[in-house]
Amino acid sequence: MSNVSLLELLEAEAGAYVSGEDISRRLNVSRTAVWKQVRKLEAQGYTIDAVPRLGYRLSGKPSRITALELLPKLNTRAFGRQLRIMDVVPSTQDELRKLAEEGAPEGTLVIAEQQTSGRGRMGRAWVSPAGKGVWMSLLLRPLVPLPLTPQLTLLAAVALSRAIARVVPSLSIGIKWPNDLLVDGKKISGILLESAAEDERLRYVVVGLGVSVNLEPDDYPEELLERAVSLKMANGGKAIDRAELIAVILEEFERLYDLFAERGFAPIRALWEAHSVTLNHTVRLTTPTGTLIGVPRSLDEMGGLRVELPDGSFQTVYSADIGDPGTRGGQ
């Protein structure tokens, strides 16, 4: 008998009692074995009420995400199958980068309950308090050449957007170029791709995915509340199951990644454009070498943003911070 089976059995009963005899019969193990598994689950942070004659019931789940909870929910081939769940780390990106250098396979996932030095785009800090978000990093070893890496950035945004929409259908999510997800103009998540290449060959890509799931207004610095929101806050205060969200993210991501491997960027591009809130509005683009104002019209076939300039000409932008004139970016 595996731990997973007992947990699944108790979860299926949705808080009702199941007799020890019943469990013992259904899992085909001794009642002593059932008791040992109960104690193991308790050691993992589950609360199990044991009442004579009634039996056992699951009355509390650990606030931490556990492999016990997550693995049975996974519906993937490779993504998340190699899994490391950590309590507090400076950054899941740095942890996974180390594993990548040591040869970890594609799909390896690092999840942390809390990051002390979470990073966003352009080196900005990222608020990632304990137990309230999804802070994780996923390892890819794509066969695409280096210049096509922006396509993966856009793919990640589409995958995350589709996953959140599945888990919290009430939300209307827009993608701000290249990969910020917004609800009512406020940021709910961040994506950061760190890539390592030798010449034109990508050695690996570490995809950092941060979702503000169950954060409360108190969790944000005051000045951030104008432009950041959690799924719970945007969902009328209803908490979201983080393990379920992770499983759905991995499923959507792997599905799109396989589609990309098979059919290239075209379907990803169409999905991105359909979800974008960046196209056809005048924006200010701050690039490493200067600022320009224009109207993004589409993606090009490489994944760059085709921007129409005031004189009617077009410029393709690959790296920029995007905003209305006068605003600044960030979480």
Next chain:
Amino acid sequence: MSNVSLLELLEAEAGAYVSGEDISRRLNVSRTAVWKQVRKLEAQGYTIDAVPRLGYRLSGKPSRITALELLPKLNTRAFGRQLRIMDVVPSTQDELRKLAEEGAPEGTLVIAEQQTSGRGRMGRAWVSPAGKGVWMSLLLRPLVPLPLTPQLTLLAAVALSRAIARVVPSLSIGIKWPNDLLVDGKKISGILLESAAEDERLRYVVVGLGVSVNLEPDDYPEELLERAVSLKMANGGKAIDRAELIAVILEEFERLYDLFAERGFAPIRALWEAHSVTLNHTVRLTTPTGTLIGVPRSLDEMGGLRVELPDGSFQTVYSADIGDPGTRGGQ
């Protein structure tokens, strides 16, 4: 008085004796100070003959490249100004990558006398015996977005080719796409760019430059002699001054890099095409996802190779191993 000054003075005399009094006067230091500097140079591997009444003369240089020798030859703003010369390392790339992560500035250079795990393209081993080659890595922190990294690969090939042509004018050097340098069809050098990026922003690029300078036929595994040659072997057996070559490489590289920052890829592309031996010949291209046969016709504005296929259509290739049908790549 600096070490460099005494060395420069002795070098300028080209092996003739200079009296201690003369040195003391020209460097404006005491004769005891001259003697101390002589001993320091000897400790660095220089041979200095000291003969009563005649004075001092430089009769031997260390076989190792020293900062003392290299720095006065440098004619650069930043390249090579931060310098680490090492004896034996697994790979200069790994050493410089560590420095890059610690915040080393653009232009930082790591030189090794010998590499025990030198790497070439696609993870191939690279023969780098002690004291006979230039094995070094140069740090760039370019403001170009990630998709334009192939342009830097091509720039590196042009810079190295121009530098070698300046130091060994007798050689006719051709560039094989993307960045192998060939003399009479045999490889004399290898270039490997390792890049680290966050989203579309390049954090840094470590440029590995390996030149087989004074290697003898004995230094090569037999099967490599058909397709690899050293500058000395190609130059009628005449040895080349490694420190001078390094200084010229850094100068040519920095000059092209500044040109690139100012005027973009167009001038680099023109130089690359002019030196290429890859264009307009039928070749086999082995990419991560398959093999194709065609005729490379030009570079596109991103730095990709525009290949004409047998049906007359064009395909742009960013990552491939290139060869005549039946041959394989490598050093």
